[in-house]
Amino acid sequence: MNQAAPDLTTHLIHHPYQPPADFVALQPAVHKASTVVFPNVAAMRERRWLDKSSYTYGLHGTPTTYQLEERLCTLEGGKQCLLVPSGLAAIATVSLSLLHAGDEVLIPDNAYGPNKSLAQAELLQWGIQHVFYDPMDVGDLAEKISKRTRLVWLEAPGSVSMEFPDLPAMVALCRARGVISALDNTWGAGLAFKPFDLHGDGSGSLGVDISVQALTKYPSGGGDVLMGSVITRDQALHLRLKLTHMRLGFGVSGNDAETVLRSLPSIALRYRAHDVAARELALWLQQHPAVAQVLHPALAGAPGHAHWQALCGPANGGQGAAAGLFSVVIDARHSQQQVDLLCDSLRLFKLGYSWGGPVSLVVPYEIESMRDRPVPHLLPGIVVRFNVGLEAVQDLRADLAQAMQKAFPA
Ligand SMILES: *Cc1c(COP(=O)(O)O)cnc(C)c1O
Numbered sequence: 140m141n142q143a144a145p146d147l148t149t150h151l152i153h154h155p156y157q158p159p160a161d162f163v164a165l166q167p168a169v170h171k172a173s174t175v176v177f178p179n180v181a182a183m184r185e186r187r188w189l190d191k192s193s194y195t196y197g198l199h200g201t202p203t204t205y206q207l208e209e210r211l212c213t214l215e216g217g218k219q220c221l222l223v224p225s226g227l228a229a230i231a232t233v234s235l236s237l238l239h240a241g242d243e244v245l246i247p248d249n250a251y252g253p254n255k256s257l258a259q260a261e262l263l264q265w266g267i268q269h270v271f272y273d274p275m276d277v278g279d280l281a282e283k284i285s286k287r288t289r290l291v292w293l294e295a296p297g298s299v300s301m302e303f304p305d306l307p308a309m310v311a312l313c314r315a316r317g318v319i320s321a322l323d324n325t326w327g328a329g330l331a332f333k334p335f336d337l338h339g340d341g342s343g344s345l346g347v348d349i350s351v352q353a354l355t356k357y358p359s360g361g362g363d364v365l366m367g368s369v370i371t372r373d374q375a376l377h378l379r380l381k382l383t384h385m386r387l388g389f390g391v392s393g394n395d396a397e398t399v400l401r402s403l404p405s406i407a408l409r410y411r412a413h414d415v416a417a418r419e420l421a422l423w424l425q426q427h428p429a430v431a432q433v434l435h436p437a438l439a440g441a442p443g444h445a446h447w448q449a450l451c452g453p454a455n456g457g458q459g460a461a462a463g464l465f466s467v468v469i470d471a472r473h474s475q476q477q478v479d480l481l482c483d484s485l486r487l488f489k490l491g492y493s494w495g496g497p498v499s500l501v502v503p504y505e506i507e508s509m510r511d512r513p514v515p516h517l518l519p520g521i522v523v524r525f526n527v528g529l530e531a532v533q534d535l536r537a538d539l540a541q542a543m544q545k546a547f548p549a
Contacts, residue, residue, distance in 0.1 A: 166397075166400070166401065167202070167203060167206045167207075167397060167400050168202065168203065168397075169203055169393045169394055169396075169397040170201035170202045170203040170204075170393050171197075171201070171392070171393035171394070172197040172201055172393075173196070173197040173198075174196070174197070175194045175195060175196055175197065175201075188200060189378070189381065191205055191208075197390065198385070198388060198390040199385065201393060201396075203393045203396045203397055203400070204222055204391060204393070204396050206400060207220075207222060207396045207399055207400050208220035208221070208222060208368075210400065210403055211329075211352075211354075211358070211368050211370060211403075212370060214328075214329035214330075214358070214403070214406070215324065215329040215333070215334055215335065215350050215352070215370050216329070216333045216334065216335045216336055216343075216346075217334075217335055217350060217370035217371060217372055218371065218372045218373075218374070218377075219370065219371050219372075219374065219377035219381075220368055220369065220370045220371075221368065221369040221370075221377075221380060221381060221384050221389075222354075222366060222367070222368055222389075222390075222391045222396065223366070223367040223368070223369065223384065223389045223391065224365060224366065224367070224389060224390070224391055225353070225355065225365045225366065225367050226251075226323075226325060226351070226352065226353020226354070226355050226356070226365075226366075226367040227253050227254075227257075227353075227367070228367050228389055229351040229352065229353070229367030229368060229369050230251070230253070230254050230257065230292075230323065230351055230367075231257055231261075232369055232380060232383060232384055232387070232389065233290070233321050233349055233351060233369060233380065234257060234258070234262060234267075234290065235383055235387070236379055236380045236382075236383035236384075237289055237290050237319060237379070237380075238262060238267045238289055238290060239267070239289075240265055240266030240267065241266060241267075241287065242267050242268070242287055242288075242289040242290075243267070243268045243269065243270060243285060243287040243288045243289065244258060244262065244267060244268075244269050244270075244288070244289065244290045244291075244292065245269070245270050245271075245272050245280065245283055245284065245288055245290070245291045245292065246258055246269055246270070246271055246272070246292045247271070247272060247273075247274035247292065247293065247294055247297060247304065248271040248272065248273060248274060248297075248510055248511055248512045248514075249274050249294070249296075249297025249298060249299070249300050249302055249510070249514075250271075250274075250292060250294050250297065250298065250323070251294060251298045251323055251325075252298065252509060254292060254294075254323065255269075255271070268287070270283050271511045271512065273512060274294070274297055274302055274304045275302055275304060275442065275443060275516070277305055277308045277309055277312060280309055280312060281312055281316075284312070284313075284316050284318055288316075288318050289318065289319065290318065290319050290320075290321060291309070291313050291318050291319070291320050291321070292321055292322075292323065293306060293309055293310070293320055293321065293322045293323070293347065294322070294323040294326075295322065295324075295326065295327060295332075295446075295450075296326060296436045296443060296447070299466055299504050299506065299509065299522060299524055300434055300442070300466065300506060300514065300517060300522065301434040301435060301436055301441065301442070301464070301465060301466055302434075302436075302442040302443045302516070303436040303441075303442070303443030303444065303446045303447040303450075304443060304446060305443075305446045306322075306332075306337060306446065306450060307337040307338070307345055307449075307450070310337055310345060310346065310347055311345060313348075314345070319348045319349065319376070320347045320348050320349070321347065321348065321349040321350075321351065322334050322347040322349070322350045322351070323351055323352075324350040324351065324352050325351075325352050325353040325356050325357075326462045326464065327451075327462070328352065328356070328357040328358065328406065328410060328462065329350075329352070330357075330406065330407060330410045330454075330460055331410075331450075331451045331454065331460040331461060331462065332450045332451050332454075332460075333346075334346060334347045334350040334370075335347065335350070335372050337450065339450070339453065343372075346372065348371065348372075348373065348376060349369060349370070349371050349376070349380075350369075350370045350371075351367060351368065351369050351370070352367065352368050352370075353366075353367055353495075354366040354367055354368055354399055355367070355493060355495065356493070356494055356495030357406055357409065357410055357413075357462070357495045358399050358402060358403060358406060358495075359398065359399050359402055359495065359496075360402040360405070360406065360409055360495060360496060360497075361398065361402060361496055361497070362493065362495070362496025362497070362498060363398070363496075364395045364398050364399060365395075366391055366395055366396075366399060369384075409529065410460070410462065410463075411455065411460075412529055413462060413463025413527055413528070413529065414437075414460060414461050414462065414463060415532075416463065416527045416529075416532040416535065417435070417461070417462070417463040417464065417465055417525070417527040418435065418437055418438070418461065419532050419536075420465075420525070420527060420532065420535060420536060420539065421433050421435040421438055421465045421467075422438070423536055423539070424467055424539065425438070427543055427547075428470075428547075428549075429469055429470055429473055429543060429546070429547035430467050430468070430469065430470065431467075431468045431469065431470040431471070431518045431519070431520045432467065432468040432517070432518045432520070433465060433466075433467050433468075434465060434466040434467065434468070434517075434522075435461070435464075435465035435466075436451075436461060437451075437459055437461040438465075442516045442517075447459070447461070462494075463494070463495075463526060463527040463528070464494055464524065464525070464526050464527070465524070465525055465527075466504075466522050466523060466524040466525070467522070467523050467525070468517060468518050468519075468520040468521070468522055469481070469520050469521045469522075469523060470518075470520050471518075471519040471520040471521075473520070473521070473546075473547060475521060477546045477547060478503050478521045478523060478546070479503065480545060480546040481523065481542050481543060481545070481546035481547070482501050482502075482503050482523065482542075484541065484542035484545045484546060485501055485538055485539070485542045486538055486541075486542075487499055487530055487534060487535055487538040488500060488501040488525065488535070488538060488539075488542075489501070490502065493526075494526035495526075496528060497528045497529040497530075498528045498530075499525070499526060499527055499528035499530055499535055500525070500526040500528070501523060501524070501525055501526075502523070502524050503521060503522070503523050503524075504521075504522045504523070504524060505521075506522045
């Protein structure tokens with residue numbers, strides 16, 4: 140019996156045309172797949188994805204995600220990388236993988252808020268305890284590490300209040316006590332300092348065990364992608380995290396991975412531009428009579444400035460490196476309404492969370508409700524955080540000047 144010609148639909152799905160194989164372009168391709176096909180059953184049984192030697196299923200990696208992982212390892216000085224759907228998912232992957240009932244996790248009191256909420260709401264219901272430590276006191280961390288401590292979170296500087304901790308001392312302490320250290324390296328982005336080489340001498344003799352980043356911020360740089368990474372230097376630790384990652388089903392889209400691959404070549408230039416503009420505006424705001432305190436780790440007098448200087452100071456020919464973020468404390472003699480008026484009056488600075496994209500952003504914060512311990516180094520007043528984008532700095536300064544004038548008329 141003759142086999143009938145396939146139906147048009149089938150023909151469109153199983154089309155015989157194959158483009159020539161010798162296409163070579165500079166930009167990595169977007170590979171999108173759930174299903175990956177095998178030539179035969181034997182190959183299907185043999186394929187391995189754990190060591191990235193091949194492909195089995197879209198969730199376990201494609202050429203696009205493998206390439207992004209390798210470049211991110213280069214950025215941070217790590218050896219293995221996992222991609223997850225957001226920065227928060229990167230934090231969650233680490234905590235969910237390494238903590239079990241009866242364990243304890245230590246989190247800096249100034250940590251990214253959702254990291255604290257994860258511990259308070261999700262981890263606790265599975266019998267995992269958390270303790271918040273003073274990020275500016277290595278002695279406090281030393282006291283709080285107990286026999287049940289399995290993981291110490293670190294962040295440099297802290298979200299919103301921007302204190303820069305003594306990271307090398309804290310990591311050395313974790314090492315000495317045999318506790319895994321995980322750094323939220325979103326601010327440093329692999330550019331301000333090397334998380335796996337905190338002595339900065341290339342020896343790698345002191346480094347965190349895990350560095351997570353919200354790729355959402357500087358690696359994406361566009362404000363249009365949500366993604367996170369979990370980077371390690373130890374294969375056994377990586378495999379532990381990778382199995383949790385696989386079981387939880389965390390994948391990222393090929394289009395998003397390609398967008399980050401497209402942005403990575405300009406990350407150092409962008410980071411430097413954000414940094415230069417942010418420092419200029421922070422210094423300008425420091426002169427304003429309504430501003431009680433400027434919280435930017437590169438500014439003399441800011442909380443943890445000496446620690447920033449030691450770790451990030453040598454970059455950029457001694458100018459140091461910092462992200463485009465800073466906060467100010469508006470003097471307590473001014474009202475919440477005035478601070479709200481400041482934020483509402485800004486035109487180039489938009490009201491919105493996140494950072495790292497081209498557009499400048501502003502957020503007023505209620506710092507008291509975010510902290511579980513007193514914060515003596517913060518002067519009384521209301522905290523406003525600025526993310527400096529890539530607009531011309533003189534336009535941003537003019538925008539700040541007009542809004543400050545409206546909110547705090549001389
Ligand atoms: C934004 C951010 C995250 C979370 O990233 P998402 O991709 O928004 O989930 C984590 N840590 C820090 C310090 C951040 O700024």
